Amino acid sequence: MKTLITLYAVLFGFAGFVNAQADTESLFVVLTSDDAETQMMAMVLATQSLNKDVSVRILLCSNAGDLALKGSESPIFAPADRSPKQLLMSLMDQGVRVEVCGIYLPNRDHTEADLIEGIGTAAPPEVAEFMKQEGVRYFTF
Numbered sequence: 143m144k145t146l147i148t149l150y151a152v153l154f155g156f157a158g159f160v161n162a163q164a165d166t167e168s169l170f171v172v173l174t175s176d177d178a179e180t181q182m183m184a185m186v187l188a189t190q191s192l193n194k195d196v197s198v199r200i201l202l203c204s205n206a207g208d209l210a211l212k213g214s215e216s217p218i219f220a221p222a223d224r225s226p227k228q229l230l231m232s233l234m235d236q237g238v239r240v241e242v243c244g245i246y247l248p249n250r251d252h253t254e255a256d257l258i259e260g261i262g263t264a265a266p267p268e269v270a271e272f273m274k275q276e277g278v279r280y281f282t283f
Contacts, residue, residue, distance in 0.1 A: 176205030
């Protein structure tokens with residue numbers, strides 16, 4: 143009986159550890175491509191991850207940073223009948239942190255005023271701290 147109790151304690155302890163690990167998983171999506179289909183797939187996978195209770199953070203670099211601009215548009219894709227920008231906005235509405243990389247704005251004719259409300263500029267030291275955390279998975283496009 144004592145062995146059975148010990149076995150249950152170990153199993154439940156392990157299950158709690160696994161659940162705690164799952165709660166701390168994060169997906170860090172770094173998107174650089176200006177290809178709309180690639181952007182769409184990145185947003186679809188980020189959305190699916192968020193729907194599976196995985197924390198998501200998005201960094202838009204290079205020409206993908208244009209998704210963060212107020213006046214930019216992107217094409218609609220089947221079967222979702224939505225655009226990468228629409229999915230990005232939906233992710234933001236669900237609390238996903240979205241930033242442009244620290245060198246995006248200084249190397250273009252845009253300012254922070256041109257960014258969609260809620261999108262900031264990433265600070266490289268802070269991003270590096272985030273990236274080194276245990277449980278952060280990287281997904282780059």
